[in-house]
Amino acid sequence: MEKIKIVVAGPRGRMGREAVKLVHETGEFELVAALDRKHGGMLVKDIEGLPAIDAPVYSDIEECLSLVRADVLIDLTTPEVGMKHTVAALNHGVRPVVGTTGFSKEDIQELEALTAEKDLGCIIAPNFAVGAILMMKFSQMAAKYFPDVEIIEMHHDQKLDAPSGTAVKTADLIMETRTKKTQGHPSEKETLAGARGANIDGMRIHSVRLPGLVAHQQVMFGSDGQMLTLRHDSFNRASFMSGVKLAVENVMKMNVLVYGLENILE
Numbered sequence: 001m002e003k004i005k006i007v008v009a010g011p012r013g014r015m016g017r018e019a020v021k022l023v024h025e026t027g028e029f030e031l032v033a034a035l036d037r038k039h040g041g042m043l044v045k046d047i048e049g050l051p052a053i054d055a056p057v058y059s060d061i062e063e064c065l066s067l068v069r070a071d072v073l074i075d076l077t078t079p080e081v082g083m084k085h086t087v088a089a090l091n092h093g094v095r096p097v098v099g100t101t102g103f104s105k106e107d108i109q110e111l112e113a114l115t116a117e118k119d120l121g122c123i124i125a126p127n128f129a130v131g132a133i134l135m136m137k138f139s140q141m142a143a144k145y146f147p148d149v150e151i152i153e154m155h156h157d158q159k160l161d162a163p164s165g166t167a168v169k170t171a172d173l174i175m176e177t178r179t180k181k182t183q184g185h186p187s188e189k190e191t192l193a194g195a196r197g198a199n200i201d202g203m204r205i206h207s208v209r210l211p212g213l214v215a216h217q218q219v220m221f222g223s224d225g226q227m228l229t230l231r232h233d234s235f236n237r238a239s240f241m242s243g244v245k246l247a248v249e250n251v252m253k254m255n256v257l258v259y260g261l262e263n264i265l266e
């Protein structure tokens with residue numbers, strides 16, 4: 001069987017490094033190139049800390065996808081770069097698996113239309129950890145019975161986007177089952193701006209950023225005399241890799257855009 005030919009964008013990043021390792025160690029995957037703005041013209045093996053792979057490194061996606069035959073692009077960069085990469089991949093007939101967070105609803109709609117036009121698969125997954133997907137699904141179930149919910153997401157202090165993609169996705173899923181309401185006292189006032197967190201459909205999201213953290217989320221449901229707390233912790237980036245593998249395998253069989261790994265987990 002032919003291997004799935006993969007390009008990784010952001011190979012020096014915390015997630016990109018793990019993704020390169022995953023591709024290298026997975027028998028049915030092959031790393032055919034990497035996209036790295038600082039190391040165009042080099043080989044992957046020449047970048048400090050990356051495995052001994054002879055694949056070329058490009059700094060420009062157009063050049064990369066014109067010269068290299070690839071099946072899948074794994075993007076782990078920033079929302080602006082990730083959007084540009086995803087559009088370029090689809091235009092070159094390459095299926096994107098996007099872990100990058102911070103895409104807007106409009107970005108996702110635009111990519112959905114392009115994916116349909118190109119008749120390709122595309123997976124955008126704000127969180128690849130299976131435990132996090134379950135936490136989101138359980139939150140969606142709970143919100144039907146507990147409409148008062150606050151999401152507390154906690155990440156390392158190098159994270160660029162807030163709230164996290166996972167928190168936004170959790171809120172999106174909750175909105176499907178929760179009876180809309182504005183939480184808290186109707187006359188509540190913040191005496192310090194931001195004290196009540198971000199408001200999404202009347203729910204609140206709080207973003208904690210501290211050194212030492214990796215990726216954690218707690219969803220708290222309150223009701224008369226009882227409370228339900230659902231929590232997931234990623235203690236390292238390896239926790240995301242089984243989801244990346246699953247996404248790569250699935251995107252090869254798809255011809256639509258899927259936003260969220262919960263849509264492909266059996």
Ligand SMILES: NC(=O)C1=CN([C@@H]2O[C@H](COP(=O)(O)OP(=O)(O)OC[C@H]3O[C@@H](n4cnc5c(N)ncnc54)[C@H](OP(=O)(O)O)[C@@H]3O)[C@@H](O)[C@H]2O)C=CC1
Nearest residue numbers: 010012013014015037076077099100101125126127128240
């Ligand atoms: N879906 C999931 O399960 C997960 C998603 N994430 C998301 O993945 C993304 C990456 O996270 P993480 O690995 O921690 O971040 P890092 O900052 O460690 O890595 C980001 C990578 O993107 C590159 N990059 C940044 N800006 C540019 C640019 N303008 N052009 C080209 N490359 C650029 C960086 O290269 P350089 O050094 O040159 O800046 C770096 O290699 C984030 O959006 C994060 O939220 C993270 C964990 C899990």
Ligand SMILES: O=C(O)C1=N[C@H](C(=O)O)C[C@H](O)C1
Nearest residue numbers: 101126127159164165166215
């Ligand atoms: O930046 C991170 O680290 C993470 N980002 C994703 C998000 O924004 O939800 C996934 C995970 O929480 C780790």
